[in-house]
Amino acid sequence: xxxxxxxxxxxxxxxxxxxxxxxxxxxxxxxxxxxxxxxxxxxxxxxxxxxxxxxxxxxxxxxxxxxxxxxxxxxxxxxxxxxxxxxxxxxxxxxxxxxxxxxxxxxxxxxxxxxxxxxxxxxxxxxxxxxxxxxxxxxxxxxxxxxxxxxxxxxxxxxxxxxxxxxxxxxxxxxxxxxxxxxxxxxxxxxxxxxxxxxxxxxxxxxxxxxxxxxxxxxxxxxxxxxxxxxxxxxxxxxxxxxxxxxxxxxxxxxxxxxxxxxxxxxxxxxxxxxxxxxxxxxxxxxxxxxxxxxxxxxxxxxxxxxxxxxxxxxxxxxxxxxxxxxxxxxxxxxxxxxxxxxxxxxxxxxxxxxxxxxxxxxxxxxxxxx
Numbered sequence: 001x002x003x004x005x006x007x008x009x010x011x012x013x014x015x016x017x018x019x020x021x022x023x024x025x026x027x028x029x030x031x032x033x034x035x036x037x038x039x040x041x042x043x044x045x046x047x048x049x050x051x052x053x054x055x056x057x058x059x060x061x062x063x064x065x066x067x068x069x070x071x072x073x074x075x076x077x078x079x080x081x082x083x084x085x086x087x088x089x090x091x092x093x094x095x096x097x098x099x100x101x102x103x104x105x106x107x108x109x110x111x112x113x114x115x116x117x118x119x120x121x122x123x124x125x126x127x128x129x130x131x132x133x134x135x136x137x138x139x140x141x142x143x144x145x146x147x148x149x150x151x152x153x154x155x156x157x158x159x160x161x162x163x164x165x166x167x168x169x170x171x172x173x174x175x176x177x178x179x180x181x182x183x184x185x186x187x188x189x190x191x192x193x194x195x196x197x198x199x200x201x202x203x204x205x206x207x208x209x210x211x212x213x214x215x216x217x218x219x220x221x222x223x224x225x226x227x228x229x230x231x232x233x234x235x236x237x238x239x240x241x242x243x244x245x246x247x248x249x250x251x252x253x254x255x256x257x258x259x260x261x262x263x264x265x266x267x268x269x270x271x272x273x274x275x276x277x278x279x280x281x282x283x284x285x286x287x288x289x290x291x292x293x294x295x296x297x298x299x300x301x302x303x304x305x306x307x308x309x310x311x312x313x314x315x316x317x318x319x320x321x322x323x324x325x326x327x328x329x330x331x332x333x334x335x336x337x338x339x340x341x342x343x344x345x346x347x348x349x350x351x352x353x354x355x356x357x358x359x360x361x362x363x364x365x366x367x368x369x370x371x
Contacts, residue, residue, distance in 0.1 A: 006053035009077045011089035014051040016069050016076070018088075019095040021138035021146050024048060030068045031061070071097075087112045092149030099132060100125065112153070115160035123168040126154060130175055139358030140186035140321050147183070151176045167207060174203035174212055178219055185223055186321045188360025193223050214239045215249050221256040232260035251278055255288060262295035270296065284309065291329050299336030306330060311346075320357035324350050328365035335369045343369060 017027050024047040031042055042061070049055040057065060066073050084102065087109040088095040095105075108125050111117040129150065136143045151173060158169045177200035184193035197220045204212035221235040236257035240250055258273035270292050279285050286309050293302035312318055312326035327350035334343035347369050354362035 006051075006089075007056075008085060009056070010051055010053035012076060012085045013065065015085050015088040015095035016071070016097065017047075017051075018092070018146060019097055020069075021094065021133075021136065021142055023139070023142050023145075024051075026142070027068070031064050034064050034067050084109055091153050093153050094129070094146050094150070096129065096132060099128065111157065115157045116162060118157045118161040118165050118169070120165065120168075122157065123165055123172065126150065126169075126172050126176075130172065130179065133179060136183075136319055140183040140360075141189075141358050144180050144183035144187060144192075147176055147180045151180065170203060170207045171209065171212060174200050174207060174216065177203055178216055181223070182219065186359060186361050188364070190223070197223055210242055211244065211246065211249070214242045214245055218249055218253045218256060221253070221260075229260035229264040232263075233257050236260070247278075258288065258292055259295070262292035265296065267296050287312075287326055287329065290333055294329070294333045294336055297336075299333050302333040303337045303339065306333060311349075320353060321359035321362065324354040324357050324359040324362035325365060327353065328362045328369070331369050332365060 017024070022030070027047050028042060031047075035042070043049075046055075046057075046061070050057055062073060062077065066076055069076065084095065084105040087093075091112060100108075104121065104125060108122055111119075111122050130147075133143060133147060133150075138146070154169055154173045154176060158166055158173065161169060177196050181193045181196035181200055184190075184196060197216070201213065201216045201220065204216040207213075217235055217239045221232045221239075236253040239245065239253045245253075254273045254277045258270050258277065261267075261270035261273060274285075274289055274292065277285060277288065286305050290302035290305040293299065293305065311330070312323040318326070327346055331343050331346035331350055334340075334346060347366055350362055350366055353359070354366065
């Protein structure tokens with residue numbers, strides 16, 4: 001029987017916050033905004049104290065919490081889903097309201113207590129959770145923090161699960177590690193990004209699926225320091241040389257290689273890679289070409305490429321951290337072309353968005369903008 005050392009309402013509060021991929025600061029900001037000037041102020045360290053069960057929210061704050069989470073007071077403080085709340089609290093795995101029916105939550109909870117119960121349904125549960133996290137609205141650091149206990153949970157299942165589900169669980173672990181690596185990269189923690197990338201490559205190799213390993217290698221190329229473009233090229237080419245590489249993975253490796261050649265000043269090789277790159281969602285081909293032209297010292301060509309292209313926008317089009325990075329790249333292009341007013345305007349937009357989104361990669365790019 002699962003048991004915890006905090007009141008059930010405190011565990012539910014923490015699970016609801018984590019399931020929305022909010023940090024404690026995010027919840028405090030939302031409570032303050034919901035309170036306005038007519039509601040009670042928020043005591044210092046209130047969210048931490050509530051989640052630890054040290055202090056129960058008073059009626060005014062309880063009403064605010066229900067308003068922010070969109071639940072009834074009975075659902076937050078009494079609620080029938082005690083088993084679900086308990087296993088989410090114990091494991092730290094996010095509870096995502098509305099994503100799974102209650103019976104599925106309970107079934108996964110029983111498997112948490114006895115991992116040999118893990119089955120195809122358990123695998124499907126975590127696959128959908130990772131799908132939901134792959135298009136995040138959260139800050140990268142918060143998303144990485146939410147995904148780490150998912151990885152630990154999948155690993156725990158793998159140790160005791162039946163052979164029929166160990167392979168799919170291993171593939172899930174590789175995918176989760178890759179997502180964490182990407183978010184650590186966006187959050188500016190390069191050592192953590194590389195460590196999780198190493199883990200993703202190891203897990204992918206253990207699956208025996210060469211395509212999973214290829215994808216992990218291509219993603220690793222993104223993490224190589226810009227001062228070592230040769231390593232990026234090597235990783236991209238190695239990935240493409242594997243047999244049966246899907247078209248989308250080949251495209252991704254070509255994009256990585258093109259940028260590396262641009263950083264190395266190899267214009268002809270960069271151009272050759274760009275010619276082979278088809279259009280894909282996210283960063284457009286024009287954005288990619290313009291970024292390469294800036295790295296090659298040809299900002300005027302980059303500006304010409306960007307003219308008429310719509311500016312990057314936030315969700316639902318792009319995650320905020322990616323939109324901030326693309327805006328920063330544009331600002332860099334205009335600054336290099338000595339179009340200072342346009343560069344300053346774009347840099348201000350990118351800076352505001354990057355700070356709100358916790359987008360460290362975008363902030364690093366803005367550090368290259370000289371106006």
